Amino acid sequence: MIYFLCLILFSIGLYCVLRKRNLIKIIIGLGIMEYAVNLFFILVGYRLEGRSPIFAKEKIILSMVDPIPQALVLTAIVIGLAVTALIVAIAIRIYERYGTFDITQIRKLKG
Amino acid sequence: MIELNLILIFMILAALVAVEIKDLLSSVVAVGAVGLGLSLAFLLLKAPDLAITQLVVEILCLIILIRATIKKDLPFSTSGRWLFNTISTLIFMAIFLFFAYFAIKDLPKMGEPLIKVSKFYLERGKDLTGATNLVSSVILDFRAYDTLGEATVLFTAVIGVLAVLRKVGKIH
Amino acid sequence: MLPLFVAIPLGTAFVISLVGKFYKRLSDLLANFGCFLLLILSFFTLSTLNHKPSTILVYKIGGWIPPFGICMVLDGLTSFMLITVNLVTFLVAIYSISYMEKYTDKWKFWTLFMLMLAGMNGVIITGDMFNLFVFLEISAISSYALVAFGTEAEELEASFKYAIMGSVASSFILLGVAILYSHTSTLNMADMANVLSEKSSDLLKFVSVLFLMGFGLKAALVPFHAWLPDAHPSAPASISAMLSGIFIKVLGIYALSRIVFNVFGLTPLISSIFITLGILSMILGGFLAFGQIDIKRLYAYSSISQIGYITLSLGLGTPQGVMAGLFHLFNHSLFKSLLFLNSGAIESVTQTRDLRRMGGLMQKAPLISYTNIIGAMSISGIPPLNGFFSKLLIVLACIQAKRLDLATAAILVSILTLIYYLKATGMAFFGTAKTQNSAKKISFSMNFSLVILSILCLIGGLILIPNVSDIFLKKAVNALLNGKNYANLVFEALK
Secondary structure (H helix, E strand, O other): OHHHHHHHHHHHHHHHHHHOOEHHHHHHHHHHHHHHHHHHHHHHOOEOOOEOOEOOOOOOOOOEOOHHHHHHHHHHHHHHHHHHHHHHHHHHHHHHHHOOOEOOOOOOOOO | OHHHHHHHHHHHHHHHHHHHOOOHHHHHHHHHHHHHHHHHHHHHOOOHHHHHHHHHHHHHHHHHHHHHHOOOOOOOOOOOOHHHHHHHHHHHHHHHHHHHHHHHHOOOOOEOOOOOHHHHHHHHHHHHHOOOEHHHHHHHHHOHHHHHHHHHHHHHHHHHHHHHOOOOOEOO | OOOHHHHHHHHHHHHHHHHOOOOHHHHHHHHHHHHHHHHHHHHHHHHHHHHOOOOOEEEEHHHOOOOOOOEEEEOHHHHHHHHHHHHHHHHHHHHHHHHHHHEOOHHHHHHHHHHHHHHHHHHHHEOEHHHHHHHHHHHHHHHHHHHOOOOOHHHHHHHHHHHHHHHHHHHHHHHHHHHHHHHHOOOEHHHHHHHHHHOOOOHHHHHHHHHHHHHHHHHOOHHHOOOHHHHHHHOOHHHHHHHHHHHHHHHHHHHHHHHHHHHHOOOHHHHHHHHHHHHHHHHHHHHHOOOOOEHHHHHHHHHHHHHHHHHHHHHHOOHHHHHHHHHHHHHHHHHHHHHHHHHHHHHHHHOOOEHHHOOOHHHHOHHHHHHHHHHHHHHHOOOOOHHHHHHHHHHHHHHHOOOHHHHHHHHHHHHHHHHHHHHHHHHHHOOOOOOOOOOOOOOHHHHHHHHHHHHHHHHHHHHHOHHHHHHHHHHHHHHHHOOOHHHHHHHHHHO
16 A cells, blocks of 8 residues: 555656646656655565664664665665756756746757 | 655655645755655665665755756746646556556565565675675675666766856857 | 676776866777777677577676676677677767867767766676666766757757656666566566566566556657657767667667566567557658658658667567567668768768758768768668668568568558658759858768778678578577576576
């Protein structure tokens, strides 16, 4: 059931990318999609009554959550940051050239 | 796991606010709230490294986005086939969620994952690599190649931003 | 030897970014030298494969045995794609030495170029799903920056649309990898193939659709092609050649077919989806190319059409179909990059991309005209150039699979391709010159690449000779057709 809520977050992000007219809103939608996918990954690796996969002295460890999705999501978060930074740089330059953030006005290429 | 459900519902509401609100600065702040909710969810799911990373990356993203939105305002006007396009997007999303629901039902139940490869890491990771934080052992030893790829992605994005933000592109 | 394919471009990129600003000629030299080394290494992989009995080579990174570590796999399809990618990249790199003098900050171009090459090589040789995603992102991000390299208004707009669509596709791919990980609890492709053949479920259909949407957008299959006609014309000509020639094939077709054939296994449902998308791309690309007056936009729509051919033929799933598809993939890289490099040369000479304003280039620039005509004849399928053989093989494969409707569609779209290429070459090269163009000479490096590529187009049909095709094409076809046997081969090679 929680997986389903996570996918609802994903589709909210997808709706924002597809339907909004402002460049910054589109970038925000993309960010929401990335958050949803990262959350989905970690939800998949969770074990009930587990603890984080870090050893500590003098404690008896019963079970730990899955460490692989955490490693993968660390990489995915950084990749998301890199993409967002590049796309925002492009958006800033577009504003300097076109004077607007409205995507329906940015239409020099046609056909 | 009632707290997790509550945090997810908070994130969904904040995302709806970020998507629909008209002022750009407020929607960026709402995305910050979604990121904060995500960081709390990572803490609840017993992933402390991720919570720290998510907070730092969230702060950087907010700074970048706010730099882009200073002094720019949002005109909103509906024109033409707005209703048709919105309805068709909503139908597409509904179909996507419908099929996703059936696919999700086949996954292992929440909280009981199939741990096959990770069992090896959990049992022998500390002896083989000498790290007490098993996530670090995965990132820096077993799957160090992915970390090289991630560092390269950051490098690429930096060079890309330098290339896009330069003053003169073509020599005419 | 396998890690060198990623290590050399990465090392070159880092060194160029450090010293390129101060020593301009050094960055040119380093980048071309790196590409040349990679070309020699990729031919070397072919000979390595010939000597091993089991035709597969696995390299464990860090010494960890998969599935507990990442592995790189070298089989027939890998070496085929490596040769294609590195050959075209080497020729484009030589071309760019003089073409990119028009732009400022050439060292940034070379850095991003080598990073894109490192990403593509990484995608080809990897044997792990998440690693595929990471290297996909490396090359995708560098291509977003490269399309916007000129920072003119149109280029930024095209790059923005391309970047948003590409990132949405990457999110779909990551979601698919997450669902697969939850279902099988492993990330290694060979291990996943083993686990998936034991459990069968409906989950695979949803994940296949997610991967189709993600990789299909990178490959510009038809419902997801909207970024290509804007991005490819706006990029600098060498980047258009790279994008249209190898990028959409490696990141789209290769990754999709590796996952679908070797990890999931080709089911009739996926096969029919490939065939449908292929037919749609062929027809739609062909019709939309018809009315174009910008020469690079026409080439971009023609790319969509040819990718449809490749997808159609791969979707047939028969040995003849797969061989025809892979051969057309190789040929299309050659002649599409030739055509795009040519359009860059035309743009240097006439300062315009509008077909209505060109004319009479045959007298002023004969070398460009002849290479363009060779490229146009190849892509339309005129014998004895290589395009004819690959299109003939595709039609024969359709007939042998008893799908005569597909064969007729392929022939009709091929005739349509011939018509619009005739129109384009007629308008550009024959007739009287419309405007007073300054007859600038293009430099030796651009000429060199154009001539080499056209020679390769002329002799490309010779690959079908049984001796040559055994070592080059047949291994690739067998690697794909092995299907789930890929997993057994990988685990055999590990012992």
